Amino acid sequence: MQQEVVLAMLAKEPSHGYQLRARLQQALGPAGDGMNAGQIYVTLSRLAKAGLVTCEESSGLPDRPDRKVYALTAAGQQRVAGWIGDMSWPGPGLAEFHLKLIAAAAGRLADPLAIIDAQRRELLRRLREAQRAAMAEEHSSAGLLLEGIVLRLQADLHWLEACERYWSGLKERS
Amino acid sequence: MQQEVVLAMLAKEPSHGYQLRARLQQALGPAGDGMNAGQIYVTLSRLAKAGLVTCEESSGLPDRPDRKVYALTAAGQQRVAGWIGDMSWPGPGLAEFHLKLIAAAAGRLADPLAIIDAQRRELLRRLREAQRAAMAEEHSSAGLLLEGIVLRLQADLHWLEACERYWSGLKERS
C-alpha cells in the first residue's frame, strides 16, 4: 500500500486502521482486491515513525480493545498536498489517480475537476512527446514499444473524460 | 531493473554488464531512459548469489580490466522459461512484455507469435471479467475505475495487434 494513499485516506478524517482499509476497498471495489490485510498497519507505523502521522490510543470505551486513532500531522498534510499537486502520471495503475480525486474531494483539499484538467494537459504533453519519438523510431523495436505507450496514453485520456463526466455530475448534484 | 529482464537479456548469450545495458537500451529506445547505470550490477550480483547466474573473470586479454562474464545456470534458464510462459499481464509497463518477445526470439526459446496469441487470450479474459464487474458497479466510484481498466485493456489489445504485425513481418523476412 503506497504511503501516499494511506495518508490521503487519512486526510478526510482521523481513523482507525480498519476504517481506512474499508474506505479503500469501497473506493476501489473489485479492483482493490489482493491486498494483504496487515499491510495498512505496517504503513501506518512507518508513517508514524516518519512523523507524518500521530497515533493516539482511543480511550473512548474502557474495555474495548486498544485501538489506535491515527491523524495527520502538519508534515503529513503537506505531503498529501504535494501528492495531490503532483501531476506525474501514475504508471502502475489508475487506482492512484482515482484515489487522489476521491481524497481531494473528501478532504476539500482541491477541486477534482481542476486536477483532472491539469492532468489532461500533462498527459497530452507526454502524448505529443511519445508520438514525436515514435516518428523517429519508426519500424524499429523501440518504435513498437512507443506505439504501445501512445495507445495507453490515449486510453488514459479517454478515461479522464469519463472522470470529468463523473465528477462534474457529482458537483452539480451537491 | 527487474531480475527477469536481466536474466532474459542474458539468455541470448553470456555477456558483460555493459553489454546487457546496451542491449537493453537499444531494445527500449527512448522509453528506456531514467535507469541508473549501476543498477544492473546490483541485480547481477544478487542473481549470482541466488545461483541463477554464474560469474567468471574474462581472462581473454591479460591486461584488460577484470570484467566479469555472466552466464545463466540451469536454474536461471528455468526461471527465464517460466517468465516467458507467465501470461500475467505486466501492469507497470509494456516494456516487460516487449522484452519478453525480444528475448524469446533472440534465444530461440519460444515463438513470439505464440506468446502474443496466448497473451491476447489472457487479456480478453480479463477484459470480459472487468466489463462484467463494471456492469455491476455502474455509476459508483469503483465503476469509474473499472471503466479505466477496461479502456487500458482495450488499448493493450490494440497494441498486441501491432506486435503481431511487427513480429510476423520479421518472421517472413527470415
Add this chain to the structure above:
DNA sequence: ACGGGCATGTAACTGGTTACATGATTCA
C-alpha cells in the same frame, strides 16, 4: 601525465510484501 568520463562494483536505505502473533468477537 593528468583530468574527466565511463565501466564496474559495493554498501546502505527505503518501502512493499509476507508471515506470523495476539486478543476480541461471533456463531455453532
Add this chain to the structure above:
DNA sequence: TGAATCATGTAACCAGTTACATGCCCGT
C-alpha cells in the same frame, strides 16, 4: 465452550534505488 474469523500489530525478507568507490580509458 470452543472453533473460526477478524482487527490489529510486529518482525523479517526481498527487491529496487541511490550514493559512492575504484580503476581504466581517452583526449588534451
